[in-house]
Amino acid sequence: MEEGRIVEAYEVQYSDLILLSTSSSSSSSSSSSSGGVSLSLSAEELSRLDSISMSIMEALGPSGPGLIAIAGVPNASILRRNLLPLARRLALLNRQDRNRILKEHSLGSDVPLKNLDRIVSSFAMQLKYKQDQKTSQNDNGSAGQDHQDVHGLSKIEDEEFKNLGNNFKDLGFCMMELGLHVAWICDKAIGGEELVQSLLESCSAKGRLIHYHSKLDSLIIKETGKRKGSSKRKGNLKRDEEGSKTNEQTAAELTNSCCDPSNLWQQWHYDYGIFTVLTAPLFIMPCYAQSSKMEDHLCKYCQHDFPSPTGHTYLQIFDPNKNEVVMVRASPDSLIVQVGESADILSKGKLRSTLHSVCRPAKVENLSRETFVVFLQPAWSKTFSVSDYYPMDKPSKEIHRIVPPLASRLKDGMTFAEFSRETTKQYYGGSGLQSKR
Numbered sequence: 001m002e003e004g005r006i007v008e009a010y011e012v013q014y015s016d017l018i019l020l021s022t023s024s025s026s027s028s029s030s031s032s033s034s035g036g037v038s039l040s041l042s043a044e045e046l047s048r049l050d051s052i053s054m055s056i057m058e059a060l061g062p063s064g065p066g067l068i069a070i071a072g073v074p075n076a077s078i079l080r081r082n083l084l085p086l087a088r089r090l091a092l093l094n095r096q097d098r099n100r101i102l103k104e105h106s107l108g109s110d111v112p113l114k115n116l117d118r119i120v121s122s123f124a125m126q127l128k129y130k131q132d133q134k135t136s137q138n139d140n141g142s143a144g145q146d147h148q149d150v151h152g153l154s155k156i157e158d159e160e161f162k163n164l165g166n167n168f169k170d171l172g173f174c175m176m177e178l179g180l181h182v183a184w185i186c187d188k189a190i191g192g193e194e195l196v197q198s199l200l201e202s203c204s205a206k207g208r209l210i211h212y213h214s215k216l217d218s219l220i221i222k223e224t225g226k227r228k229g230s231s232k233r234k235g236n237l238k239r240d241e242e243g244s245k246t247n248e249q250t251a252a253e254l255t256n257s258c259c260d261p262s263n264l265w266q267q268w269h270y271d272y273g274i275f276t277v278l279t280a281p282l283f284i285m286p287c288y289a290q291s292s293k294m295e296d297h298l299c300k301y302c303q304h305d306f307p308s309p310t311g312h313t314y315l316q317i318f319d320p321n322k323n324e325v326v327m328v329r330a331s332p333d334s335l336i337v338q339v340g341e342s343a344d345i346l347s348k349g350k351l352r353s354t355l356h357s358v359c360r361p362a363k364v365e366n367l368s369r370e371t372f373v374v375f376l377q378p379a380w381s382k383t384f385s386v387s388d389y390y391p392m393d394k395p396s397k398e399i400h401r402i403v404p405p406l407a408s409r410l411k412d413g414m415t416f417a418e419f420s421r422e423t424t425k426q427y428y429g430g431s432g433l434q435s436k437r
Contacts, residue, residue: 006312009069009330010059016052017070021181056182057189057350060339065317065326066354069280069334070178076279077333079171084282084370086164087211088303091121092220101158105165110208116225119218119265123209125165127172127374129200168372172207175277175335175374179205182275182337183376186351194346198378199274205376212265212358212369216286265369266358267434268318268399270406271340272423273377278338280330281313282370309361314369318355318399341406341423342378342416348389355403380417386410402433 019041041049059068090098095113102108102123111122183195213221287302308314312329315336319326330336344353361367391406404426410419427434 005324006310006327006329007065009065009067009328009334009336010055011069011071011331011334012052012056014070014072014074016049017178017181017185020049020053020056021184053185053189056185060182060186060351062349062352063321064352065319065328066352067317067328067336067338068182069330069336071331071334073174073178073335076171076174076335079167079174080279080282080333080372082163083167083171083209083372084279085284085303086161087121087123087209087370087372088217088284088368089160090123090209091211091213092217092224094224101161101164105161105168107165107168107209116222117218118221119213121211121213125168125172125207127169127176127205127207129176129203129205168207168209171279171372172205172374175207175372176205176376178335178337179275179277179374179376186343186347190347190350195274195343198342198346198382199376201379201382202377203379205374208373208375210371210373212360212371214284214286214368215365217366217368263360263362264357265314265360268355268357268403269427269434270353270355270403271338271375272342272420273340273375274343274346275376276338276340276373277376278336278373279371280332280334280336281308281315283308284368284370286366306367309364309367314359314361316357316359320355340375340377341410342382342384342419344391344406345384345386345389345410346378349391353406355399378416380415380420382416384410384412384414384416384419386412404433 056068058064060066090101093101098113107123107125109122110124111118111120113121180196180199183199187193187195211217283306284303285306287304310327312327313336315328317326317328318324328336338354338356339351341353343351358369391410404423409422409426414422426432429435
């Protein structure tokens with residue numbers, strides 16, 4: 001399969017999102033309420049908001065890519081910048097230190113971190129809509145503890161994780177709020193309150209901090225996982241460093257780098273919730289020039305941001321209307337809202353779920369990708385009705401071999417819990433289409 005064209009995600013300003021989701025009606029009212037303040041809107045402003053609402057529905061609907069980007073979200077850029085680099089640092093920690101830090105911040109993982117051959121590390125937490133959002137001043141139970149030399153992790157290194165849990169929650173709650181605003185706008189366009197009520201009834205969402213490994217990261221993880229053979233480990237890392245390109249050489253190749261669709265960080269799939277809200281990714285390159293002068297346990301932490309090699313996110317989606325793969329580009333500080341299968345079902349096809357994957361850069365092997373994702377879903381007891389609903393998934397023959405069609409996973413009267421189990425089974429179960437991938 002050849003790499004597809006690049007499409008710019010339709011971008012909505014946060015201020016416009018708030019106006020659209022808090023006004024009782026766009027064109028039939030001359031005022032809206034935001035935070036209890038009445039705002040008078042001119043006819044020109046109402047017309048502009050109507051146009052934005054129509055563009056949102058077009059982007060999220062059957063003829064669009066199934067996603068939008070939201071820019072100008074308060075505090076999101078700072079939270080993203082503080083949180084995303086920690087994904088790689090957590091992934092490269094030894095198991096004992098990582099388990100301790102995850103426990104201190106009430107985090108877990110939904111991928112087998114004991115698998116040294118994994119190419120993705122994910123750190124997860126359930127976020128409650130009505131959860132007390134007060135931040136803890138004792139760093140989730142770690143106050144008063146001096147972590148100097150605890151399990152070999154220095155106090156300086158341990159210090160950078162002190163706000164991990166709070167930043168995770170703050171950005172997660174921010175993204176949950178965005179999902180609710182988008183649901184409100186969609187409900188107004190479709191009619192009813194199905195999406196908003198379904199989200200509120202679920203009471204929670206799942207947040208995931210994700211690190212997509214570079215080739216060097218995979219080597220470090222495998223070597224760190226070995227209890228013995230420290231000299232061999234240092235030798236392997238040194239050979240890798242010596243064989244790696246300098247930052248200048250790597251930078252010269254970035255503009256010529258493209259995505260290799262056959263080399264994926266994450267396989268093709270649909271998200272089965274209502275909305276998936278995710279940060280634009282952060283790309284990280286290790287500092288080779290310094291690594292040879294540093295101790296082995298510090299080499300892996302020397303890193304700096306790098307621009308996207310091709311200017312896009314390496315999120316690729318399949319457009320069933322044109323039977324082609326499309327690469328998504330979005331502003332670095334924007335948040336992306338993507339339609340899941342439950343929204344497709346609940347809207348009777350007025351919203352289109354996004355078939356997507358994440359691919360690696362073809363030539364820049366030691367570039368890693370970091371992102372934060374919040375999955376918004378209905379309550380487990382939510383019942384689906386498929387009357388007057390016709391799934392539109394029409395993947396190419398190549399993709400169809402690894403993506404189970406919605407019609408085979410969805411039955412009338414199914415609860416979301418049943419749909420979730422059947423979907424997971426057909427993707428990853430013993431005989432699932434991606435069970436060995």
